[in-house]
Amino acid sequence: MLIKKMICEVDAANAEAFAKAQSQWEALSHISGFIKQAGGWRKTIDEPLTAEIISVWENREAYDHFMENEHDSENDQKAVILSIEVTVYEEDKPFVHDLLHNPDIRYEPDWTVLKA
Numbered sequence: 001m002l003i004k005k006m007i008c009e010v011d012a013a014n015a016e017a018f019a020k021a022q023s024q025w026e027a028l029s030h031i032s033g034f035i036k037q038a039g040g041w042r043k044t045i046d047e048p049l050t051a052e053i054i055s056v057w058e059n060r061e062a063y064d065h066f067m068e069n070e071h072d073s074e075n076d077q078k079a080v081i082l083s084i085e086v087t088v089y090e091e092d093k094p095f096v097h098d099l100l101h102n103p104d105i106r107y108e109p110d111w112t113v114l115k116a
Contacts, residue, residue: 001035001096002057007085009048014080015041018051021077023110028055030116031070033062038100040107048082052105056096063088 010018028034039053057063091099 001091001093002060002063003087003089003091003096003099004055004057004063005087005089005099006039006051006053006055008051008053009082009084010051010080011048011082015049017080018077019108019110021080022051022053022108025111025113028113031062031066033058034066034113035115036100037111037113038107039111040105043104043106052102053111054099056100060090 008018022039025037028037035056035058037053037055039051042050042052044050057066
C-alpha cells in the first residue's frame with residue numbers, strides 16, 4: 001500500500017476555508033487504486049493550526065496516474081496553506097490502520113473519503 005501523508009499549517013483565520021476545501025475531495029472515491037483518505041486537526045492550541053491528512057492507495061502506479069492526470073492543482077486550499085509537508089511511502093496494512101487512528105488528531109468526518 002502507498003501512503004501519502006500531508007501536514008499543512010493554516011492560520012486560524014483560514015481554518016474554515018481549509019476545512020471546506022478539504023471536505024470537497026469526494027471525487028477521490030471513484031479513482032482507480034484509491035482506498036481511503038482521512039484527516040483532521042492536531043489536538044493543540046498553538047498557532048498556526050496543523051492539519052494532517054492521510055491518503056491510502058493500492059500502489060504507486062495508481063497514485064502516480066492520479067497525480068499526473070486527475071489531481072486538481074487549482075484547488076482553493078492552496079491559497080490558505082501557510083506551509084505543507086508531503087511524504088509518500090509504502091507500508092503494510094496494520095501500519096495503515098494505526099496511522100488512520102492517531103489519538104493526537106481530532107478527525108473531521110467531512111474530510112473522510114472512502115472508495116466507492
